[in-house]
Amino acid sequence: MENFKHLVESYDGKLTTADRDLISIILSEPSEVVYLSSSELAAKANVHASTVVRMARKLGFEGYPDMRKSVRYDVDQNSGFANISQQRRTSIAHGSNLASLVEGEMAALAAVLNSVSQGQIDEGAQLLANADVIYLVGRSSAEPLMVHLNRRLRRAGLRVETLLNLQRRDMAERLISLQENDVVIAFGFQAPISLPASFEALIKHAQLIGAKTINIGDTSILTVRPRANLTLSVSRPDEGAMQLRSGVMIVCEALAMTLANKNPERALLGLESLERLRSDMQGE
Amino acid sequence: MENFKHLVESYDGKLTTADRDLISIILSEPSEVVYLSSSELAAKANVHASTVVRMARKLGFEGYPDMRKSVRYDVDQNSGFANISQQRRTSIAHGSNLASLVEGEMAALAAVLNSVSQGQIDEGAQLLANADVIYLVGRSSAEPLMVHLNRRLRRAGLRVETLLNLQRRDMAERLISLQENDVVIAFGFQAPISLPASFEALIKHAQLIGAKTINIGDTSILTVRPRANLTLSVSRPDEGAMQLRSGVMIVCEALAMTLANKNPERALLGLESLERLRSDMQGE
DNA sequence: AAATCTTTGCAATATATATTGCAAAGATTT
DNA sequence: AAATCTTTGCAATATATATTGCAAAGATTT
Structure with missing residues (x-):
């Protein structure tokens, strides 16, 4: 789960500002990104499409479509709100402070x-x-x-x-x-x-x-x-x-x-x- | 909501067997279909890509990508998360800062x-x-x-x-x-x-x-x-x-x-x- | 300041995807 | 059965998308 985020965290090459902007967009609205083409994503980050492709390769993907596939996988994993509330319930049962704090603050x-x-x-x-x-x-x-x-x-x-x-x-x-x-x-x-x-x-x-x-x-x-x-x-x-x-x-x-x-x-x-x-x- | 299904139900032109096969696949696994190209969907239905395009047009879409967009919309609507943000959007439209802030922070x-x-x-x-x-x-x-x-x-x-x-x-x-x-x-x-x-x-x-x-x-x-x-x-x-x-x-x-x-x-x-x-x- | 390295956009190219005319196969009507 | 209509795949074409070499701008080092 959360493959892409993981990958970014453990990546230890250099990342440019443009790369960071792109990554930030991917991580913050992945469910939009799954539908975007390289140039659409590029536009969202005010960056050129070629930069998108290069970042994907930097991170080890074969190209942009390959990276998008990975993001799609992550999104599909996390979606379905059954999953979410299930996650929440189990973590509360675990006595998890974070989850109960979140619950409390939402209330x-x-x-x-x-x-x-x-x-x-x-x-x-x-x-x-x-x-x-x-x-x-x-x-x-x-x-x-x-x-x-x-x-x-x-x-x-x-x-x-x-x-x-x-x-x-x-x-x-x-x-x-x-x-x-x-x-x-x-x-x-x-x-x-x-x-x-x-x-x-x-x-x-x-x-x-x-x-x-x-x-x-x-x-x-x-x-x-x-x-x-x-x-x-x-x-x-x-x-x-x-x-x-x-x-x-x-x-x-x-x-x-x-x-x-x-x-x-x-x-x-x-x-x-x-x-x-x-x-x-x-x-x- | 469920735009596509509705559209199909209310369509009163002729639908061929190939069309029906395609529609059946779209309706039964829409969350797969949103990622497929015309020829991939065609393969899934053992049909030629051109048939896919023609069906899309028959149903009133501009072409295959247009139909897929509609399916994407349906899928995003149903995915739970979207429900929340949709709610948020409406309250923003209402112009209530406090309410929209609350919704946003809860999300x-x-x-x-x-x-x-x-x-x-x-x-x-x-x-x-x-x-x-x-x-x-x-x-x-x-x-x-x-x-x-x-x-x-x-x-x-x-x-x-x-x-x-x-x-x-x-x-x-x-x-x-x-x-x-x-x-x-x-x-x-x-x-x-x-x-x-x-x-x-x-x-x-x-x-x-x-x-x-x-x-x-x-x-x-x-x-x-x-x-x-x-x-x-x-x-x-x-x-x-x-x-x-x-x-x-x-x-x-x-x-x-x-x-x-x-x-x-x-x-x-x-x-x-x-x-x-x-x-x-x-x-x- | 000059030299070197890095990053990025542009434009050319490659690849993938979508669309359409045409013809063949099948279905339906006469 | 012949004629007509419908459906579909194929192949050609159009369009969209992805990729890459190159050069310019910027950053960094010497």
Whole structure:
């Protein structure tokens, strides 16, 4: 099984960028590739057909059709969804962590749609679109989320400040600069430690200034008072020991995507200045 | 669905014996037929290739390849996986970002089990269990993953160093301290910028020292040479513009969980000293 | 900077596949 | 049985696909 992938892994000659691109396409959508001719595959990878043939030979195949045959074999092996769910069941029976994690996260993702509506996402995106500076506030368990959202928002051309794990005193110091047109996004989770220090004081302060607030997290944030302008609470089906926040992550992503669609010029600007900066710094 | 069968049923012209033989083969083993040329199919039915072409035209297709395309479509529809992505496509058409994101990530998670085995996870956990210091290396798109894994490993009582976004020179500086019993985990993704600077040099260096290396990422890391001791490559069904790394995240989590199970004393120690530290610092 | 090696696209060629006219064999009608 | 129609294979042709030599561009070494 998985002949082709195996073959690539164990191949120890040189592979060019074009080869890698091709391999990546073959591995990521093999079930498309099985129907493609050499030149069609080449087009998909923005590469010349001859490169396709040469790669096939490099990997030890007789030619392109031979390689495609091998991919077909792999795909036929893996297809038939009986196979998949059978695989899943057996690996769960085996006590496999990976399979049960996957299962759990899939359930969690499915549950997201019951917790958060597209309407709420739109609302959040609108708040962010109007924002001057966006503050992300949270404790360390929210750090991966904050890192990701920070990145996405900056790419959309927005100014973002991250306030991670701050004590009351330091947080106050960082928030003096908060202004009317800013937005505060505060992340809150129940276990093991709940909300960022002075979560409620934070929201009160923001409201006083006239800044908007968004709370994102699990069900524990539903009880925060005063209420934020928008509360995006994701409930988990198992609420267990899981540390992954896939559900919340996906909510953040949806916010960022909706925002980008809303404001394509600004996003483009952000990307352009990123590119310019990048090349400028390369030049040095 | 079942376009071809339908078409045949509703066809009211004359069909010869040869036609019927052909149709019977197509309907009884369509998943074979999708790969056959006209003459191969002809041979299977003990018929001449020209008959195949004529039948295709009779049924209203432009020619043999056109008919085969239709059969392919039917087969792809029925193959289970397609069902999921079709569902996804419709919800994208609906314009709901959140719902389509959720569908996409669920498909990505399901695909993880085809990319990575629990055996590989166990192997990785064993490497980590024996490690003295663990180095996490990656570029900024991997930062959320690194942040998360860092946290989890520290909680399991391990020493972790994070090398984010470093240039060759700085990375070299940080890696002088690399020793024989250490492990380097390097994250690599294709787009938009591929691998961390000097990815390959890094692995070479580690091997020289005798340290172990683990590569985690998408299919682009399969082609890295020299090979790491363990390569955990997660392929995505769509490989699209998605920035979320749920699949890879879950692999990291599985590593951490398996490790914690393997080494419960150490993990406990880690948690205890965390608690002690925490209360000590509260006291101040 | 010059020399060498590597990679890649182009264009020519080779091979495979699909299509069609024609004629022969078989079926059907008169 | 003769005439006509239908079906099919063969062989010629058209089209699509795969492969390869060659040269240019780029990367690497000297």
